[in-house]
Amino acid sequence: MSKKNVDFTLYLVTDSTPAILGDRNLCHVVEEAIKGGVTCVQLRDKTADTGHLIALARALHKVTQHYRVPLLINDRVDVALAVGCEGVHIGQDDMELSLARRILGPDAIIGVTVSTVEQAMHAAECGADYLGIGTVYATPTKTNTKSIIGTAGVRDILAHLGKTGVKIPAVCIGGLNESNLQRVVFQCHSPWKGLDGVAVVSAVMASQNPENAADRLLRLFHQGAVNFVDCSRIGTNAAGLINLTPAIIKAVHDTKPLSHNMTNLVVQNFAANVALAVGASPIMSNNGEEAADITKLGGSLVINMGTVTPDGLENNIKALRAYNMVGQPVVFDPVGAGATAVRRAAVKTIMAAGYLDVIKGNEGEIKTVFSDNGPQQRGVDSCSTLDDGQKARLVQNLAQRERNVVVMTGKTDFISDGRRVFSISNGHSYLGLVTGTGCVLGTAISAAVAAHSGDKMEATMAAMLHFEIAAEIAAARPDVHGPGTFVPAFIDELHNIRLATSKNDLAWLRRAKVK
Ligand code: 3NM
Ligand code: MG
Incomplete structure (x- = not known):
């Protein structure tokens, strides 16, 4: 030999x-x-x-x-x-x-x-x-x-x-x-x-x-890792991604994928309603033991770290493994990641336990996920210190390191698959005045990545445009006077955009501001 x-x-x-x-x-x-x-x-x-x-x-x-x-x-x-x-x-x-x-x-x-x-x-x-x-x-x-x-x-x-x-x-x-x-x-x-x-x-x-x-x-x-991020369409530019958006929204509408949410107490109801509004079928289960069975129904998982407990973390990991095992997508929302030592440790544990197809967070959260000496966050609110160029680089570096899709939300959102970085400047300031809007964006993304089996960056982009433009349209409605009246209008517009798109009415998409 x-x-x-x-x-x-x-x-x-x-x-x-x-x-x-x-x-x-x-x-x-x-x-x-x-x-x-x-x-x-x-x-x-x-x-x-x-x-x-x-x-x-x-x-x-x-x-x-x-x-x-x-x-x-x-x-x-x-x-x-x-x-x-x-x-x-x-x-x-x-x-x-x-x-x-x-x-x-x-x-x-x-x-x-x-x-x-x-x-x-x-x-x-x-x-x-x-x-x-x-x-x-x-x-x-x-x-x-x-x-x-x-x-x-x-x-x-x-x-x-x-x-x-x-x-x-x-x-x-x-x-x-x-x-x-x-x-x-x-x-x-x-x-x-x-x-x-x-x-x-x-x-x-x-x-x-x-x-x-x-x-x-x-x-x-x-x-090989056939189900992970597919970079086969690396040539896609911003216009290409916008063009792909209707097909992805329709795929959610037509297939009604399961969105399995392991999320915090604050947003459960809101998240379930957003899942329904975008055309997905929500299941709110925080018990990791049943995750393997739930994967059999197709669909994707959202792990939202909003209320972190030792028990919750264990359940998150069980579910993450179950989804990874069958190659179905997982969206990770490291809510308040930098706020406490417990949350910083939880981020590390989850990151080590499995593959996260999409990581979505605000600036502070993404900074913490990228390195543990991220900023000390106050509560789960976002505070910004980076300029747009730095944000784009951070998102791209993290996506490159994890080989997945990373989204950083803010006035302008950044999204990258490690090769490409795009910014989306749609949305409305009311999104920042209502609790849980970030969390439910995770739910919308999970629906898109579950329904669109190709490039997860394309799916994530479609979900974000759907979400941010619905917020814009809702905020402009005459019956909306502030963050309180905004929430029901926002759910309406998520629903309206989906129905319009399913009938090939794409007027809403002309608002898309992607670079
Ligand atoms: N060497 P398991 S870790 C023998 O890091 C050994 O050098 C290691 O066991 C090293 O596959 C290890 O059961 C144990 O996790 C690996
Ligand atoms: Mg030795």
């Missing part, structure tokens, strides 16, 4: 602890996993006595040799040498790479764990054969991990390697499983270099059917 053509696509790291292996036989579990598609195996046992570890490695090597899959030993160069397996995997605190190389020779496969660009470049320069990048997400399998770097951290490392022309296979590790694999691969991808594989422990080792588990993971890896 030449080390030049090792396949790192599905890299299995073993774990002999009772919590994961139970009373099963390690060699048997690994054999099943290889039958399912595991392409590379690392024996990792931090507590076994040396004699026992060598015996185990020998037995395991027989299995891996039979299937022509390389076996690497975690940390223990001596054990690898003793059993004559294909190589080792070393961490930053283990034996130095150059020393391990001297002991094992040029043909051994030596991989290194890295969590920074510097460590990655150093390992590559010293002749590592592959990199294990992590820790992506906090995981109970390894509680002493030093740095949780998320998908953005992995992508920074891959991008740097790619840009500087360093060719080295790379996998990532930490908390990967069936529900997040596709979007992790998608979000880790940089234009210069992507992942060559993923490394897992519990997703396969703890499975009652390791063969099936490996098979499904491998399929997900090869399938």
